Amino acid sequence: MRPNHSLTKRAGYDDKAVIRVNLPELAAQIELGRVAGAAALLALGRNAMSFAPLTESSATQQREMAMGTWGPAAWDNDSAADWFADMFEETRLAEFVQRALEQDPEDSPDEIRAAAHVLIALGRTYIWPVDQLDDHLKLAIARLETIKAMYSEESPDFEHTIDDELASLRAALGAN
Known part of the structure; x- marks a missing residue:
């Protein structure tokens, strides 16, 4: 996945739900604290394929991870x-x-x-x-x-x- 491209993935909660993400816009929204949790992980992670229920601590952890990291692989960070x-x-x-x-x-x-x-x-x-x-x-x-x-x-x-x-x-x- 290249940065600055739109990404489409099916959500785990509802098979009919499709999320379309503009990565530059999402990154800006994450930095402003407006988006957290599974949507950020989905857009920034290379292999994120499903959603999990969010807790306040998981949303905070994912927001912190998104600042310079976009996935779990050794190369997925600034x-x-x-x-x-x-x-x-x-x-x-x-x-x-x-x-x-x-x-x-x-x-x-x-x-x-x-x-x-x-x-x-x-x-x-x-x-x-x-x-x-x-x-x-x-x-x-x-x-x-x-x-x-x-x-x-x-x-x-x-x-x-x-x-x-x-x-x-x-x-x-x-x-x-």
């Missing part, structure tokens, strides 16, 4: 996102991965698969440089499809493994 941005800038890891993915699959299939694995592990919003993420995911998918076609007859296990890698990359691309 500090971690800043750390990843600094790390990518200092190490130039995204450029290193891109160079590997741009190699000829016939000459460097192992390096391409290693680079694709880095994307499987780190290729998500708030970690990977957002201006490069979709292009790198698409390039990794294209290269792995080529490698799969080149070597799939040699080993069914290899084909299954490449299929799993492709599924992970496609899921990451769909989540962005």
Whole structure:
């Protein structure tokens, strides 16, 4: 999920209820103390799927969490996102991965698969440089499809493994 997009989820209380959330507006309302609880957690959390009854303390905890945290994952907060941005800038890891993915699959299939694995592990919003993420995911998918076609007859296990890698990359691309 990217920031600044609308999000639609079904509420757990009523299967017919649909909540549409404008994330920038919700964040502003949370900061003003006008929205708390499950709606904030739903909009800001990556995997929040249902509502729970609110107590005053849970509303306060969720309001406090929303100030710089938008989910339970290690990368779902401002500090971690800043750390990843600094790390990518200092190490130039995204450029290193891109160079590997741009190699000829016939000459460097192992390096391409290693680079694709880095994307499987780190290729998500708030970690990977957002201006490069979709292009790198698409390039990794294209290269792995080529490698799969080149070597799939040699080993069914290899084909299954490449299929799993492709599924992970496609899921990451769909989540962005």
